[in-house]
Amino acid sequence: MIFLLLNAVISISGVWNAWGYNSGDWNELAPLLADNGYDTVFYCAAYGLETDIDGLIECIDACNQYDIDVNAWVVCWKTSQSSHADQALFADENRLQISTDGDSRVQTWLCPSDPINVAALAEVCLNIAATTNIKGIHLDYIRYASNRTCFCSGCRSRFQNDLNISRLDWPEDCASGGSLYQEYNNWRSETITAAVGAVRDSLDKLNKIVELSAAILPQEREMNYYAQHWNRWLSSGLVDFVVPMNYTVSNSELISWGENQLELAGRNSIPCGLITSKDSDMYTEREITEQQRTAIRMGFDGWVMFHLSEHLISILEGNTRQ
Numbered sequence: 001m002i003f004l005l006l007n008a009v010i011s012i013s014g015v016w017n018a019w020g021y022n023s024g025d026w027n028e029l030a031p032l033l034a035d036n037g038y039d040t041v042f043y044c045a046a047y048g049l050e051t052d053i054d055g056l057i058e059c060i061d062a063c064n065q066y067d068i069d070v071n072a073w074v075v076c077w078k079t080s081q082s083s084h085a086d087q088a089l090f091a092d093e094n095r096l097q098i099s100t101d102g103d104s105r106v107q108t109w110l111c112p113s114d115p116i117n118v119a120a121l122a123e124v125c126l127n128i129a130a131t132t133n134i135k136g137i138h139l140d141y142i143r144y145a146s147n148r149t150c151f152c153s154g155c156r157s158r159f160q161n162d163l164n165i166s167r168l169d170w171p172e173d174c175a176s177g178g179s180l181y182q183e184y185n186n187w188r189s190e191t192i193t194a195a196v197g198a199v200r201d202s203l204d205k206l207n208k209i210v211e212l213s214a215a216i217l218p219q220e221r222e223m224n225y226y227a228q229h230w231n232r233w234l235s236s237g238l239v240d241f242v243v244p245m246n247y248t249v250s251n252s253e254l255i256s257w258g259e260n261q262l263e264l265a266g267r268n269s270i271p272c273g274l275i276t277s278k279d280s281d282m283y284t285e286r287e288i289t290e291q292q293r294t295a296i297r298m299g300f301d302g303w304v305m306f307h308l309s310e311h312l313i314s315i316l317e318g319n320t321r322q
Contacts, residue, residue, distance in 0.1 A: 012271045012302030014040030016073060016215075017059070019047045019081070021307060026062035029308070034066035036316045042138050042304065045072040046124050047081040048110070053131065060133055069135035071213065072128045076121055076142045076195075077110040097150035100175045111150045112143075113158050113191040118198050126202040129210045136211030136240065137203060143192055143217070143226040147176060147185070159187050188227035196238050211240040215273065218244045218257045220264065234268040241269035243304050248275070249283055251294055258298050272300035276312045285315045 015038055033041070041063055045056040060070045079087050079096075090096050090110060095117055097109040110117040125137045144150060151171040160168055163183060168174070174184035196214070203210045216230045223229050233239045244261045246254050254272075261270060272295035276283055288305070295303050305312060 011269070012040050012304065013038050014042060014271065014302065014304040015312070016042045016273075016304060016307040017044060018307045019044040019052070019075065021309065024313065026059050029313075030059075030062035030066050030068060032313070032316050032320060033063075033068060035320050038068065040069045040071065040135070040304070041308075042071045042073040044075065045128055045132075046074040048075060048077065048079045049086075049120055049124060050081045051124060051128065053128065056128070056132055056134070064133070071136040071138040071211070072125075072132070072134045073138045073140060073215075074121075074125055074128070075140050077112060077117070077145075078108060078141055079110060080108045094152060094154055096152070097145055098152040098155075099146075099148045100151050100171050102151070107145055107149060109141075109145045109149070111152055111154060112195050113150065113155050113188075118195045121195060122198040122202040125199045126205065129203055129206055134210065136213055137199065138243075139196065139199065139212070139214040139239075142196060142214050143228040144188060145226075147225045150188075151175070159184060162187060185224060185227065189224075189229050192227045193229065193232060193238070196233050200238050212238070213241045213243065214239055216242045216244050218246050218261065218273075220260055231264040231266075234265055234270075241271065241301070243271050243273045245273040245306070246275075246295075247273070247278065247306065249278065249281070249287060249291075251291065254291060254294055255298065258295065258300065262299055269301045271302040271304055272298075273304050273306060275306050276309060276315075282311050285318070288315070 015033065041059060043056050043059045045052050056072060063070050079090060087108065095110055095114050097107045097111050099107065112118065128134065129137060151174070156168065156170050159174070172178050173180045175181065200212055203212060214230060214233065217226060217228060230242050234242060244257065246257050248254055258272060274288070274291050274295065276288060292303050
């Protein structure tokens with residue numbers, strides 16, 4: 001029972017349960033996870049503005065019987081699960097991210113600088129936390145889609161107002177290579193941090209403690225590229241912990257990424273996100289366990305597996321039968 005041995009020396013042994021991939025009855029999954037030493041589930045309860053409260057409650061009710069904490073995993077900004085009518089409305093209201101070429105068709109992401117979108121995200125998180133017995137809210141995709149977004153007219157006016165810029169060649173001045181590229185990139189980062197702060201503020205309205213965490217991209221250069229400066233969220237206390245998505249089967253790559261992440265995190269809590277499969281490759285129990293051990297040796301505060309797939313379930317069932 002390798003998972004149980006690991007659990008004795010780490011703070012979180014968790015698993016993400018992805019949107020649309022609920023692979024069984026929680027009355028069966030919860031004891032299976034408990035038998036294998038898991039103490040935390042990140043259940044995808046919101047995808048953009050769409051929610052799955054009923055599924056979350058089923059997960060919570062079952063997991064509570066086995067002292068498994070449940071965090072509501074919230075996929076931020078993405079609208080691919082919204083109705084076509086809602087997506088059309090978002091476009092009509094100029095609430096979608098626009099790329100440097102002015103094309104929104106390739107994006108189904110809400111603009112993070114739009115105060116309406118930020119308020120909607122905070123409201124989704126508040127409603128989930130207020131109506132369920134969750135341990136915390138777990139933000140995912142809390143970033144921009146790329147460094148080529150967002151360049152909507154709303155971003156232009158808000159950027160100009162915030163920095164008191166009277167004249168601007170748009171988007172050329174703010175795109176990669178432009179004279180205001182760094183200023184604009186810093187501003188984008190501030191809008192994401194402000195969105196995290198809005199969620200934190202909404203949770204603080206509750207008469208109970210609800211943790212806030214985030215899944216983050218693994219490499220430092222991605223912090224600028226996607227405007228996701230998570231180390232600032234940790235140092236300022238906006239989030240309780242972050243989980244870097246170290247999705248690699250290479251231990252050397254995991255160590256390279258992880259050392260930098262731990263340095264950026266300082267003394268703050270940072271479990272390690274790991275993956276059970278990539279493309280068509282299914283990682284063996286031995287490969288998964290070795291990465292878990294590597295993460296613990298490096299100083300991560302546990303690990304979170306992506307995700308509760310049939311492949312991982314079969315590994316856990318095999319452990320239970322032994």
